[in-house]
Amino acid sequence: MDKRHLPVLPTVSRRSLIRSGVAASAAVLAAPKTAFASFFRERYREMTPAEKREAVRRIVAQAKRDYGVTLDVGTEDVLPHVVFGYALNLSKCMGTRRCVEACVAENNQSRNPQIQYIRVLDLVHGGLDLDTSDHYFDPQEVPVAGHRYLPIQCHQCANPPCVKACPVEATWTEPDGITVIDYDWCIGCRYCMAACPYWARHFNWAKPEIPKDQVNPDTHYLGNRPRAKGVVEKCTFCIQRTRLGRLPACLEACPTGARVFGNLLDPDSDIRYVLENKTVFRLKEDLGTEPRFWYYTD
Amino acid sequence: MSRIQLAVRGTKGGVPRRGARAVVVLALGMAVLAPVAGHSDSLPPNVPAAAAPAENTxxxxxxxxxxxxxxxxxxxxxxxxxxxxxxxxxxxxxxxxxxxxxxxxxxxxxxxxxxxxxxxxxxxxxxxxxxxxxxxxxxxxxxxxxxxxxxxxxxxxxxxxxxxxxxxxxxxxxxxxxxxxxxxxxxxxxxxxxxxxxxxxxxxxxxxxxxxxxxxxxxxxxxxxxxxHNPHRPAIGPFPPSPPPLVRTGLSRPDGKPIAATAPGLPLGSTQR
Structure with missing residues (x-):
């Protein structure tokens, strides 16, 4: 849907409004420099390198106050000739949820209220009925005979409905296929959550709670840096890792090797082998979202 | 396998109508998740391994x-x-x-x-x-x-x-x-x-x-x-699963089991148990 048809002002004229009206008085109030700068921040995509450094400095200072942790906030750009793709082997997945644990730890997700990017669905053998699937399953041991497991996370769609729904362009798809959020620009309207058919976006209803000793300091501006209350967050294929060449945390943690990740443009990559040689399908493909996340079986 | 190919071929000729595409997706899903008779190798070890042959001479x-x-x-x-x-x-x-x-x-x-x-x-x-x-x-x-x-x-x-x-x-x-x-x-x-x-x-x-x-x-x-894989006993698992997510406020479990509202969150930190 064209954004102009949404019942929202086309580009929320926050900056122009604030700049014309309130800026002068705010300046007079002589607010602390960081708060001032933070309030009048630019959007990430329009920042100069100097502005990015300044923004990173603010984030690091804020995290120091909140968690007592010195963050390493990366702003690594897209790698040339890389589009990321993910495949998951349903024959191998046993529903251990190790991916969920690793994801929460890696991506500084709120423990309370609980946010998890990956949901592992428990499907009764032979069915793909998501309505009756159970993601609260908790037997003594998995896999349970007759059950199959289907983890769902952000599918990094090539035609992402969430991006179209955002009224303030706070979320977009990077050239390497990762849909990211500028947490400083998100207004928390949650339209993207309504638009996503995979329940892949999550809202911080309260200030995220992360034990200080469990904050992951290796972060990316568009990825796992600590979020504030009132913004939406999502899986970024571990952008802070994958742009450095590492593998996503969920893949590393999988004890059965069910997950495959790689560069779709590299004909020798693992992911290309899977796509070319396995029976693959994508979830809710008929919606036309063009996910870059495939499921396959041996 | 043949079911998938047939279904896909069926839509190639004509206009891929929305309904037809849904059928393909459904067929794919069913084929993928249906019990794969005769391909026990492709199944996860859901079913406990068959007991060793009685006459294991x-x-x-x-x-x-x-x-x-x-x-x-x-x-x-x-x-x-x-x-x-x-x-x-x-x-x-x-x-x-x-x-x-x-x-x-x-x-x-x-x-x-x-x-x-x-x-x-x-x-x-x-x-x-x-x-x-x-x-x-x-x-x-x-x-x-x-x-x-x-x-x-x-x-x-x-x-x-x-x-x-x-x-x-x-x-x-x-x-x-x-x-x-x-x-x-x-x-x-x-x-x-x-x-x-x-x-x-x-x-x-x-x-x-x-x-x-x-x-x-x-x-x-x-x-x-x-x-x-242990070469002498190659099957992997079973594993105890990591804790389930908390049931969100206002939702209930599909199986009607009591909501573990006070269930602990994930064991924080490592991926180990």
Whole structure:
């Protein structure tokens, strides 16, 4: 849907409004420099390198106050000739949820209220009925005979409905296929959550709670840096890792090797082998979202 | 498989209407998740392994082995692009000889000794091993070299180093070996300077050092089959699952079980249990 048809002002004229009206008085109030700068921040995509450094400095200072942790906030750009793709082997997945644990730890997700990017669905053998699937399953041991497991996370769609729904362009798809959020620009309207058919976006209803000793300091501006209350967050294929060449945390943690990740443009990559040689399908493909996340079986 | 191809072909000719596409997706989903009769290899070990054959006689085992030794070399499979396994992207295998408890085996096994090739219950040594591979029909020398205990041996008698165990496994599991070499099966290791930093142990499959497991680009260092699978009991799992997510306010469990509102969150920090 064209954004102009949404019942929202086309580009929320926050900056122009604030700049014309309130800026002068705010300046007079002589607010602390960081708060001032933070309030009048630019959007990430329009920042100069100097502005990015300044923004990173603010984030690091804020995290120091909140968690007592010195963050390493990366702003690594897209790698040339890389589009990321993910495949998951349903024959191998046993529903251990190790991916969920690793994801929460890696991506500084709120423990309370609980946010998890990956949901592992428990499907009764032979069915793909998501309505009756159970993601609260908790037997003594998995896999349970007759059950199959289907983890769902952000599918990094090539035609992402969430991006179209955002009224303030706070979320977009990077050239390497990762849909990211500028947490400083998100207004928390949650339209993207309504638009996503995979329940892949999550809202911080309260200030995220992360034990200080469990904050992951290796972060990316568009990825796992600590979020504030009132913004939406999502899986970024571990952008802070994958742009450095590492593998996503969920893949590393999988004890059965069910997950495959790689560069779709590299004909020798693992992911290309899977796509070319396995029976693959994508979830809710008929919606036309063009996910870059495939499921396959041996 | 044929069901999928038929369904896809059915839409190729005409206009792919929305309904038709939904049918294809449904068919794909059903085909993928339906019990794959006759392809037990592709199923996760949901179902407990069948009990070992009651008549697990030595004679039967010898017959199986003799049969296997006459099989043609099956490593000639090709990918969709026509590559053989030797044309897989270059990789090395993380060595794990130094992790073997008793290696070198000739410390105890006398090279001049006569190995006992008959199935029996071990009483003195290696009593911790359970022989479930192949339904208990294999004895040591299906994979180990009876002439040199410090190496493995192919069914045709070619010695294979312990660090190249995948060549032994690939004799029967050649399709899996193909997947593994091209990246569709198994896990990558990083370029470990010290092989003792190997992240996975035999039985518990504990991730010790996550930071050192590989990269999606760069040097391909693969974990050998035996890094994850115990060759004597190759099935993986079962595992105790990590805790479920908390039930969200206002929602209930689909099975009507009581809501564990006070259930603890994830054990924070590591991926280990």
């Amino acid at each position: 030595d004679a039967e085992a010898q017959a199986v082995l003799a049969k296997l030794r006459q099989c043609p070399d099956a490593r000639a499979g090709k990918t969709a692009r026509g590559q053989t396994i030797d044309q897989a992207p270059k990789f090395t295998v993380l060595p794990r000889k130094s992790l073997l408890t008793y290696y070198p085996c000739t410390q105890c096994h006398d090279p001049a000794g006569q190995p006992n090739e008959h199935i029996r219950v071990l009483k003195d040594m290696h009593t911790d091993l359970t022989f479930e591979h192949g339904g208990g029909r294999f004895w040591c020398y299906a994979c180990h070299d009876s002439k040199n205990m410090d190496t493995l041996a192919s069914l045709r008698g070619t010695p294979v180093d312990f660090d190249q165990a995948y060549k032994i496994c690939g004799q029967c599991h050649f399709e899996r070996e193909m997947d593994w070499a091209f990246g569709g099966h198994g896990k990558r290791a990083g370029a470990f300077p010290d092989p003792r930093a190997v992240p996975l142990t035999h039985d518990k499959l504990l991730v010790r050092d996550r930071s050192q497991i590989g990269h999606w680009r760069g040097k391909r260092v693969l974990l050998d089959c035996t890094a994850c």
